[in-house]
Amino acid sequence: MLTIGKLSDAAGVKVPTIRYYEQIGLLPAAERSTGNQRLYGAAVRDRLAFIRHARDLGFPLEAIRDLLSLSDNPAQSCAAADRIAQSQLLAVEGRIARLMALKSELERMVAQCAGGSIADCRVIECLGNHAHCTTDHGRELAEVSE
Amino acid sequence: MLTIGKLSDAAGVKVPTIRYYEQIGLLPAAERSTGNQRLYGAAVRDRLAFIRHARDLGFPLEAIRDLLSLSDNPAQSCAAADRIAQSQLLAVEGRIARLMALKSELERMVAQCAGGSIADCRVIECLGNHAHCTTDHGRELAEVSE
């Protein structure tokens, strides 16, 4: 049996995060030692690896909760899991597109920096007035920072 | 003079967000009408447009706060503004790289979905065990969801 610290090392998830996952019901309430410390077996370690990997892939915890409930009932169709992954893929593609536009604008801003005083600084100027920017991608940037 | 609602429309920033920006000191405390309602002039409208555009570009509010203090003292060198924009550019490039890796993994997961039951579902399986994935980009995905 693993203590929470060992589990943390094994799964690459910080100790308070593990307790947090238990608190919100992503992980089951852990067994306890005589001294009230949490003890974990391999099943929880795998479940935590699942969560961690899905988080790395950008899945929100709610989607992960859904995926876990799917894998807890393995008789179902995988259509739902596929749907979740699909929508995540779409979101990622959208994020990439917006970040690319953003990157080119930032590159232009940095390239135009005259090295002079703020008064002539293109960075400030461009941020102050989007009309000064050569590219036009106003609205589609709106959700970049989501 | 603009009321907060007009300013909101003019700058594309929601009313509660404007009040929030005032609260955290990004915008100066507004003038008030006799009935205690906020009134704004063109200077604040421009400042808000600046904030909004920078937010669209993914700058965190703290970076925006720095940029604003720079543009409030226009005699300085623009090196600091450039540095902020540079670091934002770097962050964006990193995010793009990680999202691209993520995208290919999601695509593979979706492509492998057999349409069968959860028991054979590659989506679940791949999420459960990163070793099953063909690409190897473990650690560099760690900050994707920041």
Add this chain to the structure above:
DNA sequence: ATAATCTCTCTAGTAACTAGAGGTTCAAGG
């Protein structure tokens, strides 16, 4: 036995807002 390290619970803080309650002010129509 004692010191160092873990672990426990609980509260509060983070970013950047958003939502809602409960009350006031303003502009327009009758």
Add this chain to the structure above:
DNA sequence: CCTTGAACCTCTAGTTACTAGAGAGATTAT
């Protein structure tokens, strides 16, 4: 002039996914 409805006010609390810290108990190493 009066009323209605929209817009405004303040304040609190909720969101996501954690992170940090306090103060106390448990375990491990020497």
